Amino acid sequence: MADPVHAAAALLLQQELGELGVDCLAPPAPPAALGLEQIATAVAGCHACPLASTRTCTVPGEGAVGAAVMFVGEAPGRDEDLSGRPFVGPAGQLLTKIIESGMGLRREQVFIANVLKCRPPGNRDPQAQEKEACTPFLEQQIASLQPRLLVALGRHAANHLLGCDQPLGSLRGRLHEKPGRPPLLATYHPAYLLRNPAAKRDCWQDIQIGMHHLGLTPPAR
Numbered sequence: 001m002a003d004p005v006h007a008a009a010a011l012l013l014q015q016e017l018g019e020l021g022v023d024c025l026a027p028p029a030p031p032a033a034l035g036l037e038q039i040a041t042a043v044a045g046c047h048a049c050p051l052a053s054t055r056t057c058t059v060p061g062e063g064a065v066g067a068a069v070m071f072v073g074e075a076p077g078r079d080e081d082l083s084g085r086p087f088v089g090p091a092g093q094l095l096t097k098i099i100e101s102g103m104g105l106r107r108e109q110v111f112i113a114n115v116l117k118c119r120p121p122g123n124r125d126p127q128a129q130e131k132e133a134c135t136p137f138l139e140q141q142i143a144s145l146q147p148r149l150l151v152a153l154g155r156h157a158a159n160h161l162l163g164c165d166q167p168l169g170s171l172r173g174r175l176h177e178k179p180g181r182p183p184l185l186a187t188y189h190p191a192y193l194l195r196n197p198a199a200k201r202d203c204w205q206d207i208q209i210g211m212h213h214l215g216l217t218p219p220a221r
């Protein structure tokens with residue numbers, strides 16, 4: 001029997017598909033890729049897990065429709081919950097610096113999202129039930145964007161996207177290739193880098209692996 005919260009999120013997506021004229025009685029996998037705005041609309045109306053009752057705003061993610069790079073964190077924090085935008089607090093400012101000063105891109109050129117679209121109270125770790133309920137939205141975003149590179153920020157996002165349970169240290173430093181998925185790079189969450197500045201060097205090495213994959217060179221200083 002389908003899990004009720006997962007089924008509710010799937011139902012929301014199916015309603016969006018129905019509005020597009022896609023037959024909702026047809027097998028749902030793989031679903032037609034929804035547009036990013038349609039996914040954001042579905043997220044805004046989602047009550048598929050208990051975080052709906054504690055959130056201020058949903059935080060679906062933001063960025064360019066044709067983004068080659070998609071950054072994925074674990075969940076919105078306080079600043080994101082209040083603003084409805086991903087990575088806007090101090091950790092977000094560091095992520096923006098990595099994107100703009102490090103990679104030579106503008107923040108508006110990439111897509112930034114989280115595994116969860118609502119803030120866990122007190123920034124606690126995401127729970128398995130919440131991640132399962134929210135996964136259809138992230139998967140639809142990846143299917144819609146089809147980025148050339150996924151960058152998982154932190155252990156939770158990396159394990160979720162890779163379907164494993166390993167320390168970040170064993171996952172970072174290389175591209176993870178899986179059939180039917182964009183190559184994935186795992187690196188430190190910017191919030192971790194703020195607490196552990198010495199790890200910035202390792203993060204920069206990771207980012208350079210991604211840049212090489214994308215054919216990017218660091219901007220002139």
Ligand code: SF4
Nearest residue numbers: 046049052118133134
């Ligand atoms: S976290 Fe995801 S599944 Fe839970 S209410 Fe928010 S959008 Fe829905």
